[in-house]
Amino acid sequence: MKDLSAANSGKFQNPEVTSDGSRRAVVELSDPQTLWFxxxxxxxxxxxxxxxLSSPSNDALVYLTTEDVNDYLDQLEDRNWQAREIGFTGGEPFMNPQMIDMxxxxxxxxxxxxxxTNAMRPMMRKSVQAGLLELNAAYPGKLTLRISVDHxxxxxxxxxxxxxxxxKTLTGMKWLRDNGFRMAIAGRALFGDSDADSRAGYAAFFEKHGFSIDSTDPSQTVLFPEMxxxxxxxxxxxxxxxILNKSPDDVMCASSRMVVKRKGAEQPTVLACTLLPYDEEFEMGPRLEDAEKPVALNHPHCAKFCVLGGASCSA
Incomplete structure (x- = not known):
């Protein structure tokens, strides 16, 4: 049985049918655009x-290496996924000593x-700054840093x-601004503000500090529903x-997968969703070929975050 709250007791147990016996929705990998690490x-x-549950002590998912990333980039080409974007998330990605090389x-x-990134001290180390400056100059327009600004x-x-x-985050953002980096923002909807009020507040924040971020563009100012x-x-x-006038192609697992490495594991594995790193049901196997299977929407996050909330982690 899944570990669910009393509010969802009896639900999300069977990947094929819902609690009332209806056929559960599934999502095919119809347009793989983003591979997350x-x-x-x-x-x-x-x-x-x-x-x-990221923290200074949680190493349940251990550091990936450049060798790991290159292996999956090879697989992308072998499987002909036609992905356009590679995403890096954590934890804090700049804690990983191979982040620049990856x-x-x-x-x-x-x-x-x-x-x-939270754009705090790990990103502001001199060696990381030097690496970022080098990459932004060598690959103009190809690198975006999405900064977590909850409010x-x-x-x-x-x-x-x-x-x-x-x-501390504002200091990091000003460094990115002054050095010509493309930025986006990730905010959160847990504070009870309306979407319009949130975007107006971020617009004033961006204008005050001279950040070239469009508060009305959902890919530049991403407001995540609370999970x-x-x-x-x-x-x-x-x-x-x-009923919802929505296509399964709009849901995040139609266009993305995430690579993780669990503590003690011999090799990385591919997950169906960036939001469910610890649920074994959404672990698909070590190869991208394994990850081409359809995904059953058998978790509360599938409903609240992706289908009803309409959110996506990708740009």
Whole structure:
């Protein structure tokens, strides 16, 4: 049985049918655009509501290496996925000592690269700054850093990430701005603001600091719905696509997969979803060939975050 809250008791148990016996919705890998690499769950901070439980001590997902990344880039070509983007997430990616080399490996093959970062001390180390400057100059327009700014108000951001976090992230963003890096923002919807109010607040924040980020563009200002396991959510059946006027091709697992390496494992493995790193049901196998199977939407996050929330981790 899955470990679900009382609100979803009895749901999300069978990958083929929902709790009322309806056919569960599945998603084919119809247009693989993004391959994600989780560089490791270690992070320089511990947030109050981190879905992956990243922290300075959580090494459940260990560091990937440049050799690992190159192996999967080879597989991308062998499988002819036609992906356009390589994403790096964590933890904090810049904790990984091979982050610059892994980024170079992806950029050198012509991919766009998206790095999710808090833009704090790991990114601001001199060796990392030098590497980023080199890559941004060598591959103009190909590298984007998406910065986690949970809220445009420092006090609310710091409630999630710790006292002083906002100012440290702002320092990193100003360095990126001054050195011509392309930036995006990841915010969170847990504060109860409307979408319009959130985007207006971020717009004022961007204007104040001279950040060239469009608050109205969902790919530049990404506002993630909160993934609260205590909230009741409906299961997604095959009939829901028509009811919601939504295509399974719009859901994140139609266009992306994520590579992780578990602590103690001999090799990395591929997951169906960036949001479910610890659920064995969504582990597909060590090769990209294994990851071409359809994905059953058998988790509350599938409903709340992806289908009903309409969110995606990719640019």
């Amino acid at each position: 989780n560089t490791g769950t270690l992070c320089n901070i511990e947030c109050a509501n981190c879905y992956i 980024t170079r490996a992806a950029l050198s093959r012509g991919y766009e690269v998206l790095i999710l 445009y108000r420092p006090d609310l951001h710091d409630e999630e990430r710790g006292d002083g976090s906002f100012d 609260d396991m205590t909230v009741e959510v409906p299961e997604i059946t095959t009939a829901c696509w028509g």
